[in-house]
Amino acid sequence: MKCPFCNSVDSKVVDSRHTDENNAIRRRRECEVCKRRFTTYEKIEEIILIVEKKDKTREYFDREKVLRGIVQSCQKRPVSFEQMEEIVNDVERSLFHSMKREVKSELIGEMVMNHLKDLDDVAYVRFASVYREFKDLNSFQKELEHILQEKENK
Ligand SMILES: [Zn+2]
Numbered sequence: 810m811k812c813p814f815c816n817s818v819d820s821k822v823v824d825s826r827h828t829d830e831n832n833a834i835r836r837r838r839e840c841e842v843c844k845r846r847f848t849t850y851e852k853i854e855e856i857i858l859i860v861e862k863k864d865k866t867r868e869y870f871d872r873e874k875v876l877r878g879i880v881q882s883c884q885k886r887p888v889s890f891e892q893m894e895e896i897v898n899d900v901e902r903s904l905f906h907s908m909k910r911e912v913k914s915e916l917i918g919e920m921v922m923n924h925l926k927d928l929d930d931v932a933y934v935r936f937a938s939v940y941r942e943f944k945d946l947n948s949f950q951k952e953l954e955h956i957l958q959e960k961e962n963k
Contacts, residue, residue: 812840813847820847858904859911867911870904872897879921882936886929896924915940930956 811818819841828835834851858870879893900920904912918940925933937952 810838810849812838812843812845814845815840815843817842858909860914860917861911862914870901870912870917872901875900875917875921878936878939879925879932882925882939883929883932886932888929888932892928896921896928899924926956930960 810820812820817840820838821841822836823839823846824837826835827833828850836849836851837846838849839846859867860870861867876893876897879896880890883893900917903920904917918936922933922937922940925936934949934953934956938949941948941952
């Protein structure tokens with residue numbers, strides 16, 4: 810960060826705090842050369858992620874939409890809203906850390922499913938049935954058997 814007075818690049822932070830809106834960090838810096846002070850703002854870049862759906866159409870990643878799907882699957886199940894939000898947070902974090910600009914909706918679905926599988930079987934199967942669009946009872950049953958098998962092997 811260049812000093813606006815003498816262009817020196819050596820400065821130290823003397824104070825940093827969140828702005829009132831909490832969307833930026835305000836830092837007071839002191840130039841090591843001319844000792845004058847200046848302020849910088851550090852903003853979190855909003856990351857835009859595009860989701861490619863099964864029908865090849867694209868839309869912006871929408872965490873509310875993911876959360877809604879989870880809430881629906883967890884109806885009357887012993888999963889707290891906090892746990893549901895934690896799933897979305899985790900999915901969001903991994904997506905953003907992957908640095909991809911575009912992901913397939915299937916990937917998001919699989920990530921959510923992996924979390925639900927550990928939390929609640931019924932919620933998992935409900936979510937999976939929507940996401941994977943089980944064509945018939947047969948494939949649904951296969952998935953159930955697969956879960957039961959996995960549980961036994963644990
Ligand atoms: Zn300076």
